[in-house]
Amino acid sequence: MAGPERYFQPEIEKMDPEALRALQLERLKKTVELCYESIPFYKQRFDQLGIRPEDVISLDDLARLPFTTKQDMRDAYPFNLFAIPADDARVQRLHASSGTTGNATVCGYTQNDIDVWGDTFARAIAQVGGGAASILQVSYGYGLFTGGLGAHEGGIRMRATILPMSSGNTRRQVQMMKDFGVDILACTPSYALLIADTAIEMGYDPANDFKVAGAILGAEPCSEGMRRDIENKLGVKMVDIYGLSEVMGPGVSCECRYQTGLHVAEDHFIIEIVDPKTLQAVPDGQWGEVVFSTLSKECSPLIRYRTRDISRILPGECACGRTLRRMDRITGRTDDMLIIRGVNVFPSQFQEVLANFPEVASHYQIILTSKGPLDYVTLKVETVPEFDFDEIRKIENLRQRINGELKSNLQVSVDVQVSEPKSIERSEGKARRVIDLREKGN
């Protein structure tokens, strides 16, 4: 994807950081007031903490405000966190999470909420090189799930031509993508890969035969390997888009074409990264739980919503010229977090380090035991078949290099053990990554 950088709302996307903070503060004050005045849940929380809306005089005051959890949203089922009654004329649409465990979380959208959402997705279209002349194929499912309609609204705001495919009937998706000259695809990464493979199966070479040049993919994790696969097969630049139904849907943050983190729509959301145990903010660059406060939402505003997703703020400027700060791609869930010798560690961080060692296979296992009062970490890895293990020196060298990388990345000392092939347990193709045998009480 060549050519100059495209922006949908350059006045926001390249806003002076100080002006942006001022805008955030102004909007935060309004949101806090709205929550306090219109949602009994928040009034009660604020009163318990002895905080009044007018106490918020700087962005730092955000840290004093109460958190909102997914459970709070479930408990509020269906409409108890709405600032506007669901049957009010201003409320245009309802979205809900699947609610596989417990009540669904429900959000209402006014027309302005929908427009804001569309604007953030439209930015993503520009970020991947699209514009008003684009034909946007939306292959996310349409419905209560926020993917399909979120992308659709983005197309509307961009004034692009929308092809509302929803998911399914993949051969027809391929045929229309080709015949209609689609240039931007929006769907999940796994569906994008299926579309690519189906096209190839149908005898096409989409990388050369199709006009598709950009893909805005989200709603599920996508490894770097999978990203390259999608990019090569379809001949596209792929950007990872992030969102969650409780906060808005896709568009809360999105990568630009430099693929170095996701620019957060900071005019509509404040991002915080906190230590999931202490709930204290962590410095930029450090991993923790992502927390969002909404700044523009009218129907379902949220204060300090704990996403349970793990990411970090990436400091520094981006080559694309956007001043909106970037978060890293989601590396896991807080439920997966391990506390090893007082350090927060995520299994995905082990995976990231191991990915840099072509000598080891992708299967690994973390075994935690106690040695006296201390946690002891054993990491079992398997070497790839090509690895020459005849020289013990080579195995020892590999162990030391992995250990060194883990130590510098995770601040945790790890005993790396090379294991026999297939000795690392696999269940249904998905390995049990962590075995915690520590004595409890620490």
Add this chain to the structure above:
Amino acid sequence: MIDQIVVFLENKKGRLAALCRAIGDAGISMHALTVADTANYGVARIIADTPARACEVLGAAGFRASLTKVFAIEVPDKAGGLASLLETFDAADINVEYAYCFTVEGGKAIDVLRIDSSLNVEKIITGAGFRVVRPEELYR
């Protein structure tokens, strides 16, 4: 050079026995076996008949087994025989990764050495008055 079977072994009870059983059950004769041990794992090095097949048999039995090329050298049965060979390598700045010794029929001592084969090692060995043993002299 000869083919040596190398097997990675975790330090788990019964793995070495299982390895020998797998080769034995396949009707393959083993001529030499040595295990290099660390705290966590071992590497078994084996000279056996039909090395490629032995390797397959072990792979099928769940072992990580591969073949490596090593030098087999007949060492004269007299004091300092091996020392003078190793001194020759030292002088030529050739690194010997490991060495082990076994005897074959007739009481001859065979030294197995892993040396970077890209160097002209064979010439140095013969030049120093030693004989490089051919595969067919050791295994079928």
